Amino acid sequence: MKINTEIYLGDSKEVLKKLPDNSVDLIFTSPPYADQRKSTYGGIHPDKYVSWFLPISKELLRVLKPDGTFGLNIKEKVVNGERSTYVMELIIEMRKQGWLWTEEFIWHKKNCFPGKWPNRFRDAWERLLQFNKDKKFNMYQEEVMVPMGDWAKSRLKNLSETDKIRDESKVGSGFGKNISNWVDRDMAYPTNVLHLATECNNKKHSAAFPEGLPEWFMKLFTKEGDMILDPFMGSGTTNFVASRMKRNSIGIEIVPEYYEMVKSQINPVELYLFESEAKYEKVKLNGRVPIR
Amino acid sequence: MKINTEIYLGDSKEVLKKLPDNSVDLIFTSPPYADQRKSTYGGIHPDKYVSWFLPISKELLRVLKPDGTFGLNIKEKVVNGERSTYVMELIIEMRKQGWLWTEEFIWHKKNCFPGKWPNRFRDAWERLLQFNKDKKFNMYQEEVMVPMGDWAKSRLKNLSETDKIRDESKVGSGFGKNISNWVDRDMAYPTNVLHLATECNNKKHSAAFPEGLPEWFMKLFTKEGDMILDPFMGSGTTNFVASRMKRNSIGIEIVPEYYEMVKSQINPVELYLFESEAKYEKVKLNGRVPIR
DNA sequence: GTTCCGCATGAATCGATAG
DNA sequence: ACTATCGATTCATGCGGAA
Numbered sequence: 001m002k003i004n005t006e007i008y009l010g011d012s013k014e015v016l017k018k019l020p021d022n023s024v025d026l027i028f029t030s031p032p033y034a035d036q037r038k039s040t041y042g043g044i045h046p047d048k049y050v051s052w053f054l055p056i057s058k059e060l061l062r063v064l065k066p067d068g069t070f071g072l073n074i075k076e077k078v079v080n081g082e083r084s085t086y087v088m089e090l091i092i093e094m095r096k097q098g099w100l101w102t103e104e105f106i107w108h109k110k111n112c113f114p115g116k117w118p119n120r121f122r123d124a125w126e127r128l129l130q131f132n133k134d135k136k137f138n139m140y141q142e143e144v145m146v147p148m149g150d151w152a153k154s155r156l157k158n159l160s161e162t163d164k165i166r167d168e169s170k171v172g173s174g175f176g177k178n179i180s181n182w183v184d185r186d187m188a189y190p191t192n193v194l195h196l197a198t199e200c201n202n203k204k205h206s207a208a209f210p211e212g213l214p215e216w217f218m219k220l221f222t223k224e225g226d227m228i229l230d231p232f233m234g235s236g237t238t239n240f241v242a243s244r245m246k247r248n249s250i251g252i253e254i255v256p257e258y259y260e261m262v263k264s265q266i267n268p269v270e271l272y273l274f275e276s277e278a279k280y281e282k283v284k285l286n287g288r289v290p291i292r
Numbered sequence: 293m294k295i296n297t298e299i300y301l302g303d304s305k306e307v308l309k310k311l312p313d314n315s316v317d318l319i320f321t322s323p324p325y326a327d328q329r330k331s332t333y334g335g336i337h338p339d340k341y342v343s344w345f346l347p348i349s350k351e352l353l354r355v356l357k358p359d360g361t362f363g364l365n366i367k368e369k370v371v372n373g374e375r376s377t378y379v380m381e382l383i384i385e386m387r388k389q390g391w392l393w394t395e396e397f398i399w400h401k402k403n404c405f406p407g408k409w410p411n412r413f414r415d416a417w418e419r420l421l422q423f424n425k426d427k428k429f430n431m432y433q434e435e436v437m438v439p440m441g442d443w444a445k446s447r448l449k450n451l452s453e454t455d456k457i458r459d460e461s462k463v464g465s466g467f468g469k470n471i472s473n474w475v476d477r478d479m480a481y482p483t484n485v486l487h488l489a490t491e492c493n494n495k496k497h498s499a500a501f502p503e504g505l506p507e508w509f510m511k512l513f514t515k516e517g518d519m520i521l522d523p524f525m526g527s528g529t530t531n532f533v534a535s536r537m538k539r540n541s542i543g544i545e546i547v548p549e550y551y552e553m554v555k556s557q558i559n560p561v562e563l564y565l566f567e568s569e570a571k572y573e574k575v576k577l578n579g580r581v582p583i584r
Numbered sequence: 585g586t587t588c589c590g591c592a593t594g595a596a597t598c599g600a601t602a603g
Numbered sequence: 604a605c606t607a608t609c610g611a612t613t614c615a616t617g618c619g620g621a622a
Contacts, residue, residue: 033595078597081427082392088380100374106398106417108485113596114613116481119431122614123596124483125398135373139411189408191416193400197616198594208595440614480614 001225001272005243007251009259012231015252016059024063024250025138025226028217028238030073030208034086046079049086050093056231057094063229066134069221070099073107073209075126081119087127094131102137103130103192107213111197128194128213143219145187207237214238218245236262246272293517293564297535299543301551304523307544308351316355316542317430317518320509320530322365322500326378338371341378342385348523349386355521359430361513362391362423365399365501373411379419386423394429395422395484399505402489420486420505435511437479499529506530510537528554538564 008015031053035043044052060070076084091101105128112124199210214237222228224246230238233251235258242249243266253259300307323345327335336344352362368376383393397420404416491502506522506529514520516538522530525543527550534541535558545551 030595035595073595075595077595081598082394083396085384085387085393088383091380092377095377101377102374103412104375106400108398108400109594109615111594111615111617112483113594114615115596115598116433116612117596117598118433119427119429120395120484120597121433121481122483124485126595135411137411141410141413189413191404191414192412193416199617 001246003225003243003246003270003272004248005239005251005266005268005270006249007233007236007239007253007259007262007266009253009256011254012252013055013059016056016063016231019059019063019229019250021062022065023227024229025065025068026218026222026247027060027064027068027070027229027231028073028214029071029230029232030234031232033075034077034084046077046084046086050089053090054093054097057099058097060229060231061098061133064133067136067138068133069102069137069139069217070131071217071221072129072131073126073213074129075123078120091129098133099131100133100135101129102132104128105130105192105194107209108193108195109198110195128217138221138223140220140223141189144190144216146190148186148188207235209237211237211241214241215245218242218247222247233262234258236266239266243267243270293538295517295535295538295562295564296540297531297543297558297560297562298541299525299528299531299545299551299554299558301545301548303546304544305347305351308348308355308523311351311355311521311542313354314357315519316521317357317360318510318514318539319352319356319360319362319521319523320365320506321363321522321524322526323524325367326369326376338369338376338378341376342381345382346385346389349391350389352521352523353390353425356425358426359428360425361394361429361431361509363509363513364421364423365418365505366421367415367418370412383421390425391423392425392427393421394424396420397422397484397486399501400485400487402487404490420509430513430515432512432515433481436482436508438482440478440480499527501529503529503533506533507537510534510539514539525554526550528558531558535559535562 008018032044034046034049064070074087074090076087078084095101107126107128109124109126112122115122194213194216196210196212199207218228218241226247228238228242228247228249229251230249231252233239233253236251236253239249239251239262251262253262300310324336326338326341356362366379366382368379370376387393399418399420401416401418404414407414486505486508488502488504491499510520510533518539520530520534520539520541521543522541523544525531525545528543528545531541531543531554543554545554
């Protein structure tokens with residue numbers, strides 16, 4: 001299996017025009033958040049955020065396949081003691097463009113930034129907006145099932161006997177059905193609230209989101225060999241995760257420093273041999289973690 | 293201490309006009325959700341939700357004290373496979389009325405309704421929108437502090453070094469602070485994500501929210517003897533909790549059956565004797581729980 | 585090789601100070 | 604008056620060194 005990772009330096013609004021219609025299975029990104037400070041990288045003023053984003057989302061609508069999904073990680077800032085409304089406005093305007101606002105997942109940041117203020121608590125969540133082109137879209141729910149809670153533990157105690165029997169039958173039949181039954185016993189479908197800690201270990205490049213975030217969306221909305229796009233690549237988290245999970249991906253970044261950094265670390269073409277998949281994947285992962 | 297609980301039968305839009313300006317410390321409510329089926333109780337069509345709500349929120353703005361808070365529990369329904377945008381539109385329109393949208397808390401429903409759909413997961417969260425009249429409002433953060441995590445344990449052992457340094461720096465500025473800092477060691481301020489299970493004990497009347505929800509807001513935004521308003525009383529949860537916590541309250545309900553039910557259970561005037569407060573409160577609570 | 589503990593750090597926010 | 608910068612505040616997490 002050949003996996004391509006293609007990255008571009010430039011403004012998404014322009015670069016996206018090069019991509020063909022209906023060619024992407026999943027768009028996952030975290031755009032630069034609105035910022036009052038104009039000098040900062042990516043600092044778009046809250047008042048101009050929607051008009052800045054709409055031309056890009058229009059192109060994204062074009063390149064996304066009809067059964068694809070657009071996952072948008074975003075959270076409004078506090079301005080003058082009030083939450084800004086640009087995310088609300090963005091949702092409303094994107095619907096006018098033709099997007100369907102299917103769902104809003106919540107990313108609960110277990111280790112949010114500390115602080116104390118007289119009139120507000122710490123902000124421990126961000127939005128994960130799911131947009132679609134069509135009511136029918138690909139969704140592989142089984143891929144993101146989670147282990148059951150305490151219920152599973154009490155079950156596991158009594159399993160020792162049953163366990164072996166099922167194991168034998170699994171081996172005996174050699175078919176997947178038993179396995180899936182097995183899995184279903186201990187696994188449950190998740191809700192629309194994701195509990196993930198932000199990554200705070202990496203000194204060199206602080207990713208906007210932990211790898212678990214794009215990983216969860218990729219599992220849920222794509223399969224191996226699919227095409228994933230991140231129009232605001234940043235430190236390349238989406239693309240690295242895509243490569244690791246055997247998905248083709250495209251990344252676009254406007255800041256040369258970020259672009260060069262990702263370019264020096266990414267492998268444009270990865271060959272995954274069918275027989276040594278697991279091993280190869282592990283080696284790649286181990287080799288890459290310390291770099292970032 | 294005398295605590296009054298006043299309930300009205302009628303349409304909030306009209307009944308609210310009887311209340312004086314700047315007389316309420318906290319408004320907490322969960323309005324009837326939008327519903328396509330018009331026959332349902334409180335079923336307001338999604339398209340008309342905002343225009344239905346705005347005249348009411350205008351009155352709420354009038355009756356709220358300048359340093360008061362409006363807490364709104366709401367969540368948009370799925371219509372035709374898409375999340376409706378009436379909550380977004382409502383926030384934008386309420387700001388035009390003069391409301392400040394201070395914060396959006398998330399109520400994470402730990403035990404959300406079970407179910408499985410091909411294109412979406414279970415909905416495990418609701419919005420808790422905080423609106424204010426003024427940037428300055430009453431907030432009693434200490435009242436809702438929560439025990440610290442494991443971190444506190446390891447910290448208590450090594451208090452010697454860092455804490456002495458911090459102490460010295462603070463001794464210079466003031467006295468009372470030191471004590472409160474020491475006491476607070478075990479407690480931390482919460483975040484804007486609330487983890488509460490929905491109540492599933494009461495079969496007779498399913499409240500829209502668990503008692504913990506209004507309780508948390510009352511602790512945070514009011515003190516004993518304050519005035520609390522719920523313009524969509526429903527089964528009266530807000531008012532019962534207010535009474536138990538020694539807050540005056542007003543409830544408005546348009547459905548006679550609900551009104552009568554609450555009327556039969558609530559005590560319009562409760563006398564809390566200063567010296568036997570705790571005991572008296574406990575008795576009242578015990579007597580009421582089984583009824584609802 | 586485990587387990588334990590110390591430590592840096594993270595899409596933050598407010599209020600005061602400075603231009 | 605209005606905007607930009609800075610310091611103070613504060614806690615869950617996971618890594619790395621130590622026992």
